Structure formats: structure tokens, C-alpha cells
Amino acid sequence: MDRSRARADELRKVVAQAVANDPITFNDGFLGKDVKEYCSWIQQKDKWGGAIELFILSQHYGREIAAFDVQTKRCDVYGQDKGYEERALLMYDGLHYDAMAVAAFEGAPEELDVTMFRPGGREGEAIMAAAEKLVAATHAARLFTDTANFSLRCAVCQIGLKGEKEAVEHAKATGHSNFAEY
Template identity: 40%
Template sequence: MCAQVLMDGPNALSRSLSLYPCLLALSHMSVPHPRSTRLPYLVHMPLLVVFEPHTTQRTALDGDAPSVSLFFFLLRVGVCCLHRKALVSHLRWCTGSVFNRHRQASFQFPLTAVRTHAHTLPPKRHLWLIMSLSVRIRTPKTSTPVQVELNSSGTWGEAATLLSQKSGIALERLRVLAGFPPKAVELSASSPLSALMLRVNDMLIVQEGEARVLLGNTGQRYVPPAPEKAHFTRRRCPADNSCLFHACAYVLHDKSRTEGPQIRQECVKAVLDHPEMFNRNTLGMDPVAYAMWLSGKDSWGGAIELEILSFLYQTEIFALDLQSVSLQHFGTGMGYTVRAFLVYTGNHYDCIAMNPVYNSPSEHEDQTLFNSRDENVLARAKRFVAEEGQKVKEGRSA
């Protein structure tokens, strides 16, 4: 239409006025642009030149304001249509009134750039997805690692449940090692899995043993009641003046036979770090002097060290006398959920554990930690110690 007006001359402008209402409605139809957030610069033209029919002389529309305004109006419609085809937003370009009585041009001179209103896109919305984390697990029943998909945004309790299903190990007996060197995972069930800082294809070692899955919000370990068919057995420790530390390493460090010296040094450090708790009245001497004495490899440990270890590991420690079956307990009344058992003869400490097989020499199946509320286990431990004491009296056991 614009081209026709230009070719037919100014007389055609009057014929186009009848289309003004329709064109006006068309020009005000805005088209949203889904991509662009900013419209380009618009440049106002300083002069409109048309060609008279049958001549090549250029004529300037410099005085007929309605004609000039209508031309720009038609040009505006054409631009809008082109932008509509290109999915560009409606150009808010005001060209002036067609019926401008003062014959003022609708453009500026010299050229100026006018910035149009920028349409603002709606804010970005994050789409939360369940992201899976592929890791490898090694179980006692598989010779090669098994690939498992964990929910990286889930909790440790959810991951432990899945590992229990994949390995065939009951959740209450599930023990998971992660990292390098591998260390037992001790997280509450509500802790995020991201706390382990796992990466793709990391190895998790799944074992069956003492429970390391923490349940609830207390941060305490949960150990299920001991099975009725399991049997207590005595695990002997070296008589090298460090028997108490060897026995505690076995029950507190997952049946370790080598970490007795480390347990001793932990006691030394606790004395120095907590002088208000382990003071002269408790130790019988200055804490620094006691720490120096205890650090010697020939120094015996006793009730004080058991109290310290109970505090450090938040575990009740029960020591049973083989001869009198008398009981010394440490850490009771502190809310600890886990309990361990030692036996002593007056000058030597051993530990006792529960095994599925009677008198089994296989230590890797031992359970060394028990639920502190399981009074049945305590009664069974007392019966076992009484039987062991009787064997010692009869010379059937050392």
C-alpha cells in the first residue's frame, strides 16, 4: 500500500484516508517477542521524497502535514507488519496526528536515535530435577563393583536404604565405607547425601557388621537388639601393659588389632584438652604430669582411662570381673545409645563380642557394640562371664 501511494503521487493519499480507521486498529496490535528483551534504535527520517507520475523530478512533501503524517502512518503499518512476521514486538513510534492543523512535521532534524520501550521477559524459573549420582559399590557377595544410582539431592537415610536393598544386608547391620583411605560413614539418616562429597564413579564399600547408620536427630548411633541365636565369645588381647587399650581398640575401632597405641594417645590428649573435667581431684595428680606418665607404653590403664574413652566415643563401657562377675560401668546416665563390654581378671583386660557361630575363630563376623537399652544382652553377658570365670577356676581357661 505504501509503495502504491508513493507511485501514484500525493493525490492517492486522499483515497487512502478512508482506510485510516482500519489501519489505525491494525497498527496498535502488539506482537509479543519471545526472545528479544530490547528493541532496536529507530531513526527519524529528515525528508520524504516521492516521484510524480510520468516524470523523474523529485518533489518534497514539505508542507502538507496530513499527507506527510499519513505516509509515515502507512510506513509505520508496514514496519509493524514486517516486524510481526519476524516476531518483533510492536514498535511504539508516535508519528503525530494526521489532522495536525499547525502543519508541524512529525520528524526531527538532524537525525536522532530514539530508544523504544524494552519489553521485559518474565524472571527465569529454576526447574528442580532429581539428579542421580552414579557410584560403584563393592559388597561381600559380589566379586566386581556394582553400579548404583543415588539421588544426589536426597538424604543419607534414603541412600543407605537403597544400598541395603542392593547388597542384601539388613539396614541395622549395614556398614558403609567411603573416601580414600576408606572410612566408615557416620551420618544421621536426615543428613544430606551431599555431606559425603561423592563424585561420579566413586567407590563405596558395603559391609555387614556393627551398625553405622545413625537414625533420628540426636546424632547418636543406633544399634538394633542383638539376635537371640548369636553367642558371646572372648577375644584375648596381648599382655604387654597396654591390654586395656588393645581391648578398647577392638570394641571401639571395629575389631582393630593394631590401634591400641592410638587409643592410648587419645586418652593423653583428652587429659590435656579437658583439664576442667580431668583435674587433680579426678586424676590424683597434676593433669600435665598424668598425661606424661600415661604416654609411656608401660603404663597401665584403668578406670580413669575407661571413663575418658566413654566420654570420647559417647559409648557406655561395662567391665565385668571374671572371678566375681562384679560390674563396673562407665558413661551410664549420659544418654549414650551404644554399649561395649570388657572383662578383666584383676591385672589383665580382654573384650567380649557376639558371633553368629559358637566359639567361632572368625573375628570379622563379631558384633562389638550393642544397644544400651537391650537389657537381655547385659544378662547374657553376665552369664557368659560367669561361665568363663568358672572355667578359669577349674583350669580350663587361662
């Protein structure tokens, strides 16, 4: 949105403040944890957000955020009911969200990339179609992580685990938190 990779800490604070300021919308049940606990959690550099944070950031910037999930090829558009005039694109690989951009021309410097566009009209439709095609190709190449079924190994005790659920259970039971995919 700001064409900067250096604003993560500031944006984490924006999200925490939005949650703290609206405990009706962002209640413990919605967040899956206590509001104060969530606000502390989201401000940690090693934690990653998802739908809640995209919803808040869409409102913060007054722009739609279209997030494509590579595994399912589904696209969720945050803020689409708000009448925002611009849209940004993200691709989710099962672990991380990455910004999508349209190169101004082949070999163009990154600062010329188009990262925001108007979703309506021929140009917007063409950009969305190109994004869908990229997501389909990424899916076909299996460039995503299936967090429910991937194989992990605990780096502490070397036990094999299947999926995020087993890793979380193992971490709670043992205190181990260093896992690697294999």
C-alpha cells in the same frame, strides 16, 4: 570400638589430650599424680589404664562401655547417663581388660563378631545376661588375679612379696621392677 587392635598409641593420646584439656575434672587428686606426669605416663606402651581411661573413651566414642570385674562379678557402665545408643563389653581379670564379643554363629570368622549392641530391649538384655553368665563362670574357675593378695617374687633378688602394694614398696626401696607371680 574400631574393630582394630592397632590403635593403642592413638587412644593413649586421646586420653592424655582429654586430661590435659580438662584440669578441673582431671586434677592431681583425681589422677593420683600430677597432670603432666599422668599424660606422660599413660602414653607409655607398658602402662595400663582403668576407670579414668574408660570414662574418657566412652565420651570419645559416644558409646557406653560396660566393664565386668571377674573377681567381684561387678559391672560398671561408663557413659550410661549420656543417652548413648550403643554399648561395648569388657571383662577385667585383675590385670587386663579384654573385649567381649558375640559370635555371629559357631565357628564364624572374627570379623562377623558383634562387638556393639543396643543395651535396651530383648536382644540387649540377652547379651547382658550372657555376659553375666560368662563372668560368673570365669569367676567360678578363678580365672582372675587378686592383685591385693597374689604372691610375687622379685626376679632380681628373689624375695617373696604379697600383693601389688608390697611390690610397689619394694620397687621404690630397691629400684627393682621385674616381678613374677608364683
